[in-house]
Amino acid sequence: MAVDMRLASARKRAPGSLVSQDESKHLVAPGDVITTDTGFMRGHGTYTEDEKLMASVAGEVERVNKLICVRPLKTRFNGEVGDVVVGRITEVQQKRWKVETNSRLDSVLLLSSVNLPGGELRRRSSEDELAMRDYLQEGDLISAEVQSVFADGALSLHTRSLKYGKLGQGVLVQVSPSLVKRRKTHFHNLLCGASIILGNNGYVWIYPTPAQQDEEAGGFFTSTEPVPLSDREVISRLQNCILALSAHKVLLYDTSVLYCYESSLAHQIKDTLKPEVMEEIVMETRQRLVEQEG
């Protein structure tokens, strides 16, 4: 039984983090003047005052020809078509579900955008509407893809592939959406023995690798079999690693998570919650990533 208490003054500042490749990033805070040149068009995150272009959010200035906008560092998820998201059902409505995806508005999952059990292709009838709650209830987690974006910015999701659908046993970790890179695939079966879904909206789902890849149900049924202890240890370690990486603002993708996992093997799982251990494994991960690129 361990109790870990310490003083706030004992918290060591991280020694200036490893410098990144390009130092020409133009970072601004709200109220900073971006430029006094009036020839530019205003984009998102900017406003004009007295003929000066000012930033309204804290982030990096992006310039595309004559358009200047500021991309914020910490923001809600702004979805685009094709993004993979992990979301939680908040409401069951008449022909659709409302899904919470860490964006400004709840996303929508239409009944016509989910696969029927058995893979039938037909028009959804009123019996399907009544059976909606049997499939997805409030509180359930799903993985889905963004189909389109409504005019008000809400996302319309679909689970029309066999890899999407209701999620079973596992752990959800919430990080900032800006830490998840847009890549070709967001579903990874890591070598350490667990699988991971890196949602673009910052929700990361860690789950035990399914024994056999039987997906005709498309994730309709979730098993309640107890997960073996060895898998649990891997999943707990991965969760702590992802929290450590997100605390130190390292981009999350399969390689960085795997390197972090390997660095953390030197410590006990519950020690990886301590700040100094987190810092140590993230430093090692950063070094390996830099070596790998260089």
Place this chain on the structure above:
Amino acid sequence: MAAVQVSEAEKVYIMHGVQDDLRVDGRGCDDYRHMEIETDVVSNTSGSARVKLGHTDILVGVKAEMSRPKLEKPNEGCLEFFVDCSANATPEFEGRGGEDLGTEIANTLYRVFDNGHNIDLKSLCICPMEHCWTLYVDVLLLQCDGNLFDAISVAIKAALFNTRIPKVQMIEDEEGTKEIELSDDPYDCMRLDVENVPCIVTLCKIGHRHVVDATLQEKACSMASLLVAVTRKGTITCVRKVGGGSLDPESVFEMIETGKRVGKALHTPLQEILQKEESLGKKRHKVGFLG
């Protein structure tokens, strides 16, 4: 209390994990999360402390004011508790939303400190039946990540340790009027003996086992919890059951035993930390809220 939604499959996963003594973040059933303590953060109080347990953030301020003692206890001072759930923690606490939780916590604290053995209240008396010190303990909830009671009790103990009450003397004039004289030296003050101040341990029943320091997800899987207030010597000052589920008597007994064991083990590192911070004195680097 701020609650998160958890799906059925996640609940099953958490419950099986607790049964195997490996919780979601790798802790055992009796392990606490990392705790960070700092005292003397608010300058215009007599004593203050800030405790961060995981993401739970609690700020406690103690103010000492002179008042009339209670009629039934003429030569003792008293402690008054007030808990403010700020809207910073969750939007549900906006306006009067946090009042219910605040009164519940305050009532629990009154019960925990109700006996006369925790703080030497007689030392707070200035003049029997006329003047005494009342310590107003104000708790501010800044962030809510489960396990509020434990963090609040640790913060209260740290704040009481940090409290400095000015030394006053009763001077009697020739005509018989009594005057209160404050000593000239601003650093001449009285400290409280917090040796017997209890710490609260919350035990949540998940499945057939119980866990200490539950996160919000684990709280969503548990139907009932037990609050045990334990002093350094192992004396229990208050036991309270919260939650809508039922607990059977054997498990209540087991939970109290675990609470006693865990509670006793909380006090030693806390005392060491507080002494260490005290010994740093002026050299101490104040972190505060912007550090």
